Amino acid sequence: MFSGKIPTKKDSQGHCFIDRDGKIFRYILNFLRTSHLDLPEDFQEMGLLRREVDFYQIQPLIEALQEKEVELSKAEKNAMLNITLDQKTQTVHFTVREAPQIYSLSSSNMEVFSAHIFSTSCLFLKLLGSKLYYCFNGNLSSISSYLQDPNHLTLDWVASVEGLPEEEYTKQNLKRLWVVPDNKQINSFQVFVEEVLKIAMSDGFCIDSSHPHTSDFMNNKIIRLIRYK
Structure with a gap:
């Protein structure tokens, strides 16, 4: 998800804090685990998800999101x-x-x-x-x-x-x-x-x-x- 070296600060248990929206970020983590962009049927935060995807610039995720947007667009048009x-x-x-x-x-x-x-x-x-x-x-x-x-x-x-x-x-x-x-x-x-x-x-x-x-x-x-x- 990252290129180069990024300085990180760990807590007493060795955990790093990632300053991202947890509700949206979980879909990105799930994609990294499964290679599938699984969204709920009533998902209403496509704009926020798109900004997160643009931030990380993971090409397979970008392509998966584009396919999902086309799918949703067709469903909404008809x-x-x-x-x-x-x-x-x-x-x-x-x-x-x-x-x-x-x-x-x-x-x-x-x-x-x-x-x-x-x-x-x-x-x-x-x-x-x-x-x-x-x-x-x-x-x-x-x-x-x-x-x-x-x-x-x-x-x-x-x-x-x-x-x-x-x-x-x-x-x-x-x-x-x-x-x-x-x-x-x-x-x-x-x-x-x-x-x-x-x-x-x-x-x-x-x-x-x-x-x-x-x-x-x-x-x-x-x-x-x-x-x-």
């Missing part, structure tokens, strides 16, 4: 995106302060939305996570933190309810959905579908003409997009 949508109307009860120490009980219908998203492209779900945000407790937070795994994401949110005080959204654990940087609230599936289509098509996806059935797509029940590059 991708499928499937979204299943569900909507229901729910009654929400809340109190309204009409005057000091005077409250009235009110209720209203609320639209509740659910979207189950699967994509073979982990990078696309990260892109989606950078565009869609939950509004909760007065703050916006990226949906990326709600990823079940690198390929699956489930979103649950509500439309704004007329007359519902802001604190009631927090009290009843009701999240609203926004798209940034447009700062647009998503109050319907039509808006959700439009925004997802804009994000997906900008990333090279197109509508799968063979599936789903036209009526399902028009009714916003199922969306399937594909990408060939």
Whole structure:
């Protein structure tokens, strides 16, 4: 791994300290033992690994990494995106302060939305996570933190309810959905579908003409997009 003489300082047990990232460095050590670059399926630190490989300049390792990058690139370019949508109307009860120490009980219908998203492209779900945000407790937070795994994401949110005080959204654990940087609230599936289509098509996806059935797509029940590059 080294050429020439490098002065080293050993501890009392004769061990040398190597100042490298242990999590990344272990893949290099494993390669030196096995001559195979074995990475986990959900490996997300390719940039860091590439810098480590460039540092050591081990030609067989460089070639193995290049082959792995080509393999991952092909897998990411050809991708499928499937979204299943569900909507229901729910009654929400809340109190309204009409005057000091005077409250009235009110209720209203609320639209509740659910979207189950699967994509073979982990990078696309990260892109989606950078565009869609939950509004909760007065703050916006990226949906990326709600990823079940690198390929699956489930979103649950509500439309704004007329007359519902802001604190009631927090009290009843009701999240609203926004798209940034447009700062647009998503109050319907039509808006959700439009925004997802804009994000997906900008990333090279197109509508799968063979599936789903036209009526399902028009009714916003199922969306399937594909990408060939």
